[in-house]
Amino acid sequence: MAKVAVVFHSGYGHTQRLAQSVADGANAELIAIDADGNVPEGAWDTLAAADAIIFGSPTYMGTVSWQFKKFADASSKPWYTQAWKDKIFGGFTNSANINGDKHSTLHYFMTLAMQHGGLWAGTGISYNNTKASQRSDVNYLASSAGPMAQVAGDAGAAEMNPGDLETGRLFGARIQEVASKFRG
Numbered sequence: 260m261a262k263v264a265v266v267f268h269s270g271y272g273h274t275q276r277l278a279q280s281v282a283d284g285a286n287a288e289l290i291a292i293d294a295d296g297n298v299p300e301g302a303w304d305t306l307a308a309a310d311a312i313i314f315g316s317p318t319y320m321g322t323v324s325w326q327f328k329k330f331a332d333a334s335s336k337p338w339y340t341q342a343w344k345d346k347i348f349g350g351f352t353n354s355a356n357i358n359g360d361k362h363s364t365l366h367y368f369m370t371l372a373m374q375h376g377g378l379w380a381g382t383g384i385s386y387n388n389t390k391a392s393q394r395s396d397v398n399y400l401a402s403s404a405g406p407m408a409q410v411a412g413d414a415g416a417a418e419m420n421p422g423d424l425e426t427g428r429l430f431g432a433r434i435q436e437v438a439s440k441f442r443g
């Protein structure tokens with residue numbers, strides 16, 4: 260089995276639920292970025308040893324939270340030696356609006372992964388857009404770059420959409436599968 264790490268920030272617990280689903284699917288270690296933008300002791304070692312790294316952040320003002328960005332800037336240390344080169348990378352985000360500019364967040368994750376010399380894996384999950392489509396369908400938000408979740412601004416973390424969480428779980432499983440193939 261490949262070693263997968265999910266490193267994420269969540270301000271109010273919504274993205275944390277998606278992160279948990281992704282980690283369940285990937286059999287991954289969860290690394291929570293705290294309210295000050297710091298990761299727990301040992302997290303950098305876990306990331307260094309990982310075959311795959313999955314980024315997660317809520318979309319705030321059309322991109323990652325400042326806490327995630329602080330983590331990204333701190334990753335300049337492994338970047339100096341290209342220590343994360345050729346790892347598999349993926350990312351997910353969650354926001355209040357159906358669109359909400361979530362793709363900008365995923366695009367930022369991709370850029371970060373490319374700076375590290377990584378290999379990006381998207382959802383690989385199909386979707387449909389017929390009249391029969393339901394909001395609870397897997398990948399209802401039809402994202403190829405990485406899972407997107409949407410939860411109303413006045414809804415609690417317990418009200419995350421089950422289809423969005425299942426999308427996260429399936430994506431995690433895909434990252435585990437792809438990383439295992441590359442590991443050989």
Ligand SMILES: Cc1cc2nc3c(=O)[nH]c(=O)nc-3n(C[C@H](O)[C@H](O)[C@H](O)COP(=O)(O)O)c2cc1C
Pocket residue numbers: 268269270271272273274275317318319320321322353354355356357358359360410411412
């Ligand atoms: C500072 C801030 C900026 C936000 N910007 C956006 C945004 O650009 N697009 C959007 O759809 N939702 C936006 N939201 C809503 C959050 O993405 C949404 O509430 C999300 O579920 C929060 O996830 P969390 O509980 O993991 O922090 C914003 C919320 C905050 C607090």
